[in-house]
Amino acid sequence: MIKVIGVNKQFEDVQAVKDATLEIKRGHIHGLLGPNGAGKTTLIRSIVGLYDIDAGEIRINGERLTRDNHVLKSKIGVVTQHINLDKELTLDENLEFAGRLYGMPKALVKTRKMELLKAFGLESAKDRQVKKSSGGMKRKLMIAKALIHDPELIILDEPTVGIDVKARKEIWEMLLRLRNEGKTMLLTTHYIEEAEYLSDMISMINQGVIFHTNSVDVLVKQVGLYCHEYHDGHHIRKCFFENLDAAEEHRQAYKGNSMVRQTQLEDVYTELIEAQVNDSGN
Ligand SMILES: Nc1ncnc2c1ncn2[C@@H]1O[C@H](COP(=O)(O)OP(=O)(O)OP(=O)(O)O)[C@@H](O)[C@H]1O
Ligand SMILES: [Mg+2]
Known part of the structure; x- marks a missing residue:
């Protein structure tokens, strides 16, 4: 589903991603683990077409992803590492806004919003402003927002950072449900047990270099x-x-x-x- 082939990305004096090659199979959750500054977010931003990469290519369903390939980009949902919700708007309005940005018809946005608020247990809080919501609610809304246009591929950069065990488990259940529906996911996390629990495959990255891509069982055996x-x-x-x-x-x-x-x-x-x-x- 996703092929990352020999990708390099440099910022001034930092080679953030070095010759990265990675294949993510359809229907898999692929965990990407690495310490702070390893290059995870840079790789993710490259995969979703937010950066011009210096070398290499990204292929999604065999098609080359470029910055202006909007059709391909619309098949991807992205949950960013830092919360990018409109704090003044309600949960419902944030979803509405995201749906409109994708040019979805009004009626469809309404249906999707209702489905997602229900799935994430956010129905009763839907008219609350984001700034008055809990950390768990915000992280759930971030995922709901990324799913508004029903993307095939979901990229999650530390989706459960800083939330309590209950909210984290609810997000895990949701991600596994999406996986069972056939969605493909790339997930970064510093919670190793999260990657262990969710991922079909794991890759490790350090100083921009990807190494040791394998299933948890094989890695443990090694x-x-x-x-x-x-x-x-x-x-x-x-x-x-x-x-x-x-x-x-x-x-x-x-x-x-x-x-x-x-x-x-x-x-x-x-x-x-x-x-x-x-x-x-x-
Ligand atoms: N926009 C930027 N300009 C300059 N340097 C950057 C930029 N973004 C990232 N870097 C540098 O690139 C390297 C990789 O950063 P990146 O954010 O991809 O790491 P990360 O693995 O996501 O880390 P974390 O776990 O802390 O989120 C770091 O050395 C970082 O300082
Ligand atoms: Mg990061």
Whole structure:
């Protein structure tokens, strides 16, 4: 569905995205993980045609995305990292405005608004001004706004940042529902468990370079299915093993705070990002 081929994007002295290649399959949720400043937002803004890229190309359904390809752009819904709602308007009016911007007929905007307010549990708050709404409501409205024109492809840049567990879980359910309807999604998040729970595929990015694209299961297997985590008197250490017996055997040698558990995506993330930082430092 989306192909990112050899994309580069430079800002003055920063090479924000370096030769990025990525393929996102139709109907998948693809998680993009990386530390602050890794290049996630720059890559997303390039994919949705907001930046002129320096090299490479973006293809959506085989078609080349350029800044003025408005037909293709109308198939994409974008949830930006920073809240870009009109604070003075109500939730309902924000959706109305978004629908009008896409040139949707009035009656269709009305139907879509109602569907989305209901789906996100925002019906009773629809006439509240955004500035009087909670953080969870705003983040839900950001997603609803991106869905107003029923896009095939949804790009979400940290959609659940700073909201409580309940609102986050509701958003997760919504994203999985959209996935079951066949939508394709690219998601960035600093909540690794969010990516682990939602994503069919994960890519990691660091210093503009994409590496280790794979499913959670494969990534975990690459590092080792079991983790022996212990404190060596100074630091928390982790050792990874292919099987439980080997991990338990390693544990026998340590006293004190020490446990064997299944490896999580968070362990993989830390291992691989650190290895990449060390590689690029050499
Ligand atoms: N408009 C810009 N002008 C100059 N430099 C920029 C611009 N946007 C981003 N950068 C730089 O490009 C690099 C990548 O930034 P980007 O915002 O893509 O990272 P990110 O992975 O989204 O980080 P975060 O997790 O903090 O959102 C950083 O070094 C950043 O300072
Ligand atoms: Mg960002």
